[in-house]
Amino acid sequence: MRTRGRMLKTMVMMGMMLLWCATSWAAPAVTIKTLTPKAGDLLEVTGTIAPGEELYLVVSSSQLFKAADSPGSQEASKLGKKFGATEIPPIFYAVTSNPSALATPKVVSKGQWFAPFKWDVEVNKIKDWDAIPEDVKSKLGDVATAAQWKFLTFTHEDKFGINTVSKERPLGGGNARMIMDGDASKNWNKDVSLTLDKTTGEFTAAFKVSRRIAPETSLSVFVNGEKAGEASIQKRGFYFRIGGTYMNPLVVFIGAIIIGCMFVIVGAAGGLFTAAFQITLIGTQGMVGVNAANAVKPTNLFLSLCSPITGVYSYFKEGRFAWPVALFFVAGILLGAFWIGPTYSAKYLPMKAYKFYLGFFCLLLFIKLWYESTQKSINKNKAVKAIVKKFDAEMAAAKREGRALEMGKVALEKGWSATSLRFSFWGEAFHANPIALFFGGIFIGCVASAFGVGGGFMLVPFMTTVMGYPMYLAVPISLCGTFGTSVGGISRYVLSGYSPDWIMAALIAFGAIIGGKIGPKIQKKLPEIFLKRALALILLIVFLKYTNAIPFLR
Numbered sequence: 001m002r003t004r005g006r007m008l009k010t011m012v013m014m015g016m017m018l019l020w021c022a023t024s025w026a027a028p029a030v031t032i033k034t035l036t037p038k039a040g041d042l043l044e045v046t047g048t049i050a051p052g053e054e055l056y057l058v059v060s061s062s063q064l065f066k067a068a069d070s071p072g073s074q075e076a077s078k079l080g081k082k083f084g085a086t087e088i089p090p091i092f093y094a095v096t097s098n099p100s101a102l103a104t105p106k107v108v109s110k111g112q113w114f115a116p117f118k119w120d121v122e123v124n125k126i127k128d129w130d131a132i133p134e135d136v137k138s139k140l141g142d143v144a145t146a147a148q149w150k151f152l153t154f155t156h157e158d159k160f161g162i163n164t165v166s167k168e169r170p171l172g173g174g175n176a177r178m179i180m181d182g183d184a185s186k187n188w189n190k191d192v193s194l195t196l197d198k199t200t201g202e203f204t205a206a207f208k209v210s211r212r213i214a215p216e217t218s219l220s221v222f223v224n225g226e227k228a229g230e231a232s233i234q235k236r237g238f239y240f241r242i243g244g245t246y247m248n249p250l251v252v253f254i255g256a257i258i259i260g261c262m263f264v265i266v267g268a269a270g271g272l273f274t275a276a277f278q279i280t281l282i283g284t285q286g287m288v289g290v291n292a293a294n295a296v297k298p299t300n301l302f303l304s305l306c307s308p309i310t311g312v313y314s315y316f317k318e319g320r321f322a323w324p325v326a327l328f329f330v331a332g333i334l335l336g337a338f339w340i341g342p343t344y345s346a347k348y349l350p351m352k353a354y355k356f357y358l359g360f361f362c363l364l365l366f367i368k369l370w371y372e373s374t375q376k377s378i379n380k381n382k383a384v385k386a387i388v389k390k391f392d393a394e395m396a397a398a399k400r401e402g403r404a405l406e407m408g409k410v411a412l413e414k415g416w417s418a419t420s421l422r423f424s425f426w427g428e429a430f431h432a433n434p435i436a437l438f439f440g441g442i443f444i445g446c447v448a449s450a451f452g453v454g455g456g457f458m459l460v461p462f463m464t465t466v467m468g469y470p471m472y473l474a475v476p477i478s479l480c481g482t483f484g485t486s487v488g489g490i491s492r493y494v495l496s497g498y499s500p501d502w503i504m505a506a507l508i509a510f511g512a513i514i515g516g517k518i519g520p521k522i523q524k525k526l527p528e529i530f531l532k533r534a535l536a537l538i539l540l541i542v543f544l545k546y547t548n549a550i551p552f553l554r
Helices: 002-026 073-083 146-157 159-166 249-266 270-282 292-317 323-339 341-348 351-372 375-380 382-401 434-450 456-466 471-495 502-523 528-546
Strands: 029-032 042-048 056-061 092-096 103-111 118-126 192-197 202-208 218-223 226-232 410-412 421-425 428-432
Touching: 029 218, 029 226, 042 056, 042 218, 042 226, 073 146, 073 159, 073 341, 092 202, 118 146, 146 159, 159 292, 159 351, 249 270, 249 292, 249 471, 249 502, 270 292, 270 351, 270 456, 270 502, 270 528, 292 341, 292 351, 292 471, 292 502, 323 341, 323 421, 323 428, 323 434, 323 471, 341 434, 341 471, 351 456, 351 528, 428 434, 434 456, 434 471, 456 471
Parallel strands: none
Antiparallel strands: 029 042, 042 202, 056 092, 056 218, 103 118, 192 202, 218 226, 410 421, 421 428
């Protein structure tokens, strides 16, 4: 009996050893060579899988995301309706020797309407869950269901999803990186390398993680379904946590000074320029779960909030501020900016639509301002023509006499009414309708705050075209309007759960104040025609960039 028992025990031990050996051979032996890469650096993984197998290296964020995690109420509602309580890793990369199991290269048409607004781009079209082989489905890390795969595909192929969840910029206007194989001829394989010896199972895979990943983000590494370990992303310079981007704060500050100065000079487009600055240069993208546009808008408004303060004060001291006109106008703007604009903007203006419509606003203003700078337009408005002549004469006299240029002053007339307000500037008579100003302000405040801008791109044309005021008179009123839009807009965005990036906003605010001090000193040295044409040309460039009209600007 004892001998039989010992034999049985020996057989069990040998069986366990054989099982352990078999398991050890089947399980991948993996080394994560870069455990703490910086955002934007290479993540390299080497090891051995079973001979003859395909490689599926999955690197994904350890912390999962679901719709209810969205800080923005509108995003939480929209994603919740589409995907319910499904959880996914918002960062997901799959490097594989068998990419055809997960995706298919495809040429798709992008853009709007007709050339040059339309172009073709090759994307790696992610396959539906049902089209993926069953043995591959078990090798995708934390993603194991059709609902997860559908949500994940949405975040990489849909503009709303990309700008809200994955945060990795689309490639050439197509999809974000997700399935990679190292084929250098494909744009989604840039900075990706993969070697696999199927005879031995030895492999080396490396790729650059996104420059947009937040510091201390933990990434889980899976090789053929087995978790091999984790890597931790390290910061790459200063990270704006709410803005979701790495950028030197000095760049933000200097950019704000330049834009603030330009904004006060022309009284318009400060918000447009700041939006372009944030999107293109700073790269504001927002936290995971908040659409990039809803991160840009509230932060953007701090330039148009602070830049006018010093600018308006300077104009007031010079006697160029028709404050009763601004009073009625700003009252309407505050109402529209607080109650209407931001609420609908967060729901209906994600980044894709935001950039496109903003671009066309720029085009319309370019056409209008360029026309207004022509002699034909100036001749139609006798008061403006007279102001321009007086400015030219005063500039020549000041230069000849070696003294500082002296501008005209605003003189208010007595006898205000609800429908009439009269004043003069540099000896020329002007008038305003307070009721029209109030309701016009509501409309402008609503539209401007919806785009997260001060509204100068509408305010200045409204003042110069509808009201018939010269730029020297229109700019101070426009600056007050942008201040009102900013106060109302910021307040509503914050109350709706869309906080600005406070550090970035502070840098923009201080830069704008400095620019606001410099701007008025420059403005009175520049002719009216030059001011309008300079603004018009900048608006044209923004239009071309935002609507993807020119290939090299995409």
